[in-house]
Amino acid sequence: MSKDLLYQVALPIIPQVGGGTARTLVKYFGSAEAVFEAPKERLVKIPRIGEVLVKSIMQSKSSALRQAEEVILRAEKEEVRLLPYTHPDYPERLRHVPDAPLLLYYKGNADLNAQKVISIVGTRKSTEYGRLVTEQLVQGLLQHDVLVVSGLAFGIDILAHRAAMKIGLPTIGVMANSVETVYPAAHKRDADKMLLNGGLLSEFPFGTKPDAPRFPARNRIIAGMADCTIVVESTSKGGSLISADIAHSYDREVMAVPGPITSETSQGCNQLIKSLKAVPYTKPKDLEELLNWDKALAPVALQKTQALDFSGFPEEEQTVLKTLQQAGPTHIDVLSRHTRFNMSQLSALLFTLEMSGIVKAMPGKLYSLV
Incomplete structure (x- = not known):
């Protein structure tokens, strides 16, 4: 049984710890395990984590770990996959919404x-x-x-x-x-x-x-x-x-x-x-x-784009530029999947490229080369 999985399953079992709160705790301490090991003095210093929630964590963490062991064993028996939000198979689109669940049960x-x-x-x-x-x-x-x-x-x-x-x-x-x-x-x-x-x-x-x-x-x-x-x-x-x-x-x-x-x-x-x-x-x-599915599906060979030299741009910006060159005007969600950048990274890159005058934003959340 994976120790990391055990703590990730246990955290949302604690009463009053929802997905957003759990991710705040994990982000602050670095891992679910570190949340369980944190003393009360450190927990109370976290913004928006009140005394009631801290008390719940301190009182319930032992029982939550025992329940998590039972959950993992039952999941194996019933062929249910447990997907913490750090798992590569967790839905990427869902991962980036503010109240995404910390853990999904998937069959x-x-x-x-x-x-x-x-x-x-x-x-x-x-x-x-x-x-x-x-x-x-x-x-x-x-x-x-x-x-x-x-x-x-x-x-x-x-x-x-x-x-x-x-x-x-x-x-x-x-x-x-x-x-x-x-x-x-x-x-x-x-x-x-x-x-x-x-x-x-x-x-x-x-x-x-x-x-x-x-x-x-x-x-x-x-x-x-x-x-x-x-x-x-x-x-x-x-x-x-x-x-x-x-x-x-x-x-x-x-x-x-x-x-x-x-x-x-x-x-x-x-x-x-x-x-x-x-x-x-x-x-x-x-x-x-x-x-913009028609654009995203168009074969590269049919895209009438002029070969451009992007060698002067940082590697991450080159990835975005080459994708836009091949696909033409592209929806930001499609662009995120093709480049494998999360929405926060991609938005920052697109802003920089817009300021450089090489990329333009279009209606409908589309982006294209100028």
Whole structure:
């Protein structure tokens, strides 16, 4: 049993230690193990870590370590992967959001860092219109080999999962409970199929029930994993609007399917579009243009770019410049994946290159050579 994994599993088990707090502690002390070994005098000096939380850490760390041992053994037995946020297979897009979970429980075989990831969400009370749109939407993703993410719920969520499985696209169900229990139980057969080409993902430890407060927490993972979150149908107060708002707060793209003004299940989508929080989705090309997929997919041989000498630039800047030269105007998320720079690094590099006059920012979070 890995000692490092033991402490990373144990830390979020401590009461009142959420993902953001856990990462603050790890960043301050250098490792999860160091947090457990820190004396009270050092813990109280950390900004925004109050006396109540320090008391909880001091009182609960021994029991948390014992529980973590049990979690690791159970995970091995049930073939569940434990992914701390430092693990290379942890979803990279999710890692950089401010409230990313410290630890994920994952059962499946899909690449959580697929080149293209789309989240599809919507009302549990979906209509025939929603079903047709969801199937057409997913069909349009096939040529791009997209990983489809949703919440395994009734309505649009399960329709998206089923549509993906039907055409062979991998699909991930993000759960508001622990991965060993499928909720709702009616989707158990679908969940089993998803393990063959996709998987189930949760931040909640074994034995966690799907209580109401956990669904908004689940929604932030759905939004944080994806390049774009698409709302197919939603009432004016639908839970999928939470996913859209979270994605918007993460500076990720959001799309919504417009619907009849007489339809209750389209009111939320129409409002997202009206308030400029979402771009309308009416056909696959809308998504392709928004995420610049047509440019990113264009063969290098067809890119009519003039050979430029970047030898005078630092190595990291050269990487960005060569990628832009090959791909043309590129969305910042696509650029991040191609260069393997995290968003903070990439934003700093792009700012420097803009100041140098060789790169320009374009609408829609696109960047290109001048």
